[in-house]
């Protein structure tokens with residue numbers, strides 16, 4: 237058998253999610269039956285200090301990777317010039333994604349960029365236009381789409397197992413009182429960092445609506461049948477005016493190619509209440525966080541919707557069996573290696589985008605979030621909404 241192809245990652249930032257991502261991609265891929273690729277980390281950059289990158293390497297990379305060596309950088313500008321980096325993972329706050337991703341693309345580096353991709357759709361379009369012109373792979377890191385549970389649920393819908401999907405509800409609410417949990421400069425509530433529910437958590441509620449009502453259509457139908465935001469409302473964090481609760485009502489023209497009716501989605505997100513206060517107390521009291529309701533039955537999903545672990549398919553016909561499946565992750569894994577595998581494979585194949593998170597769909601979801609903000613009255617500071625590059629942002 238041919239040796240696995242090595243994909244050399246460069247980490248842009250050393251915060252929470254980059255640590256999780258790095259640990260996951262350094263797990264042995266053969267334990268998840270991936271034998272054709274191997275991820276290595278050849279550079280780590282921190283915008284705060286060289287020592288932060290060095291610390292990251294000694295704590296996260298060096299204990300598992302002896303070769304190739306990993307170079308620490310004290311700036312993102314140095315990282316994007318490193319010839320030993322094939323692809324860059326961006327794990328900075330949403331406010332900075334546009335500037336950071338442009339920096340990587342301008343230096344001819346392919347990119348996997350954390351969600352939410354950008355602050356607005358205009359920025360997303362400009363990034364994809366740049367990637368297209370330069371022939372570079374670019375993907376929004378919506379890890380949930382790449383989980384086996386998500387793929388299985390999409391397959392049930394495409395196989396017509398619950399009939400035409402008529403309604404989807406999805407909730408991503410963390411049950412954290414913002415005044416107690418987040419200082420005003422924390423990325424969750426700080427508007428300079430595009431804080432608030434919508435971009436950080438609501439993007440998952442929209443992910444479930446889109447992956448069950450839109451992604452399941454053929455690419456040509458997806459182009460024609462654009463969903464519409466029919467309603468949106470927000471409440472705001474009293475100190476910073478970031479959104480702390482957002483409710484979105486969407487109308488999708490069709491859910492299957494032969495769809496008879498329009499479909500509805502209700503996507504909700506909040507800080508102060510929880511999507512399932514009983515989580516961990518046992519299946520008899522827990523509640524589903526996503527419901528995909530079709531004419532012939534319903535799919536219910538349990539767990540935080542960014543990382544769900546169980547689904548149940550309940551057919552309307554009581555003579556048919558209920559499917560109830562729990563998914564586990566390999567030991568020590570959080571689950572980010574699936575998106576990394578998809579990105580690495582697509583890049584090695586010379587593709588510019590990922591089939592499970594296309595540029596068109598990422599832009600459409602950003603357009604939906606723009607419209608939600610317009611309807612509910614939320615604006616971010618001008619410097620993080622701009623499509624100008626380069627712009628020096630506050631802080632870094």
Ligand SMILES: NC(=O)C1=CN([C@@H]2O[C@H](COP(=O)(O)OP(=O)(O)OC[C@H]3O[C@@H](n4cnc5c(N)ncnc54)[C@H](OP(=O)(O)O)[C@@H]3O)[C@@H](O)[C@H]2O)C=CC1
Nearest residue numbers: 249250251252253282283284327328329330350351631632
């Ligand atoms: N997929 C998932 O499950 C998750 C995704 N995320 C996404 O990842 C991104 C980062 O989140 P998270 O890792 O939790 O955030 P952290 O605050 O933990 O880390 C962000 C890092 O970005 C860098 N950075 C660059 N500029 C700034 C700035 N002005 N202010 C603060 N940090 C800056 C810093 O690294 P350095 O100093 O080294 O440059 C910092 O450590 C967000 O887009 C978020 O949506 C977050 C959590 C889970």
Ligand SMILES: O=C1OC[C@@H](O)[C@H](O)[C@H]1O
Nearest residue numbers: 351410424436437440542
């Ligand atoms: O993507 C995410 O998933 C987990 C949340 O806790 C985090 O805030 C968010 O960025």
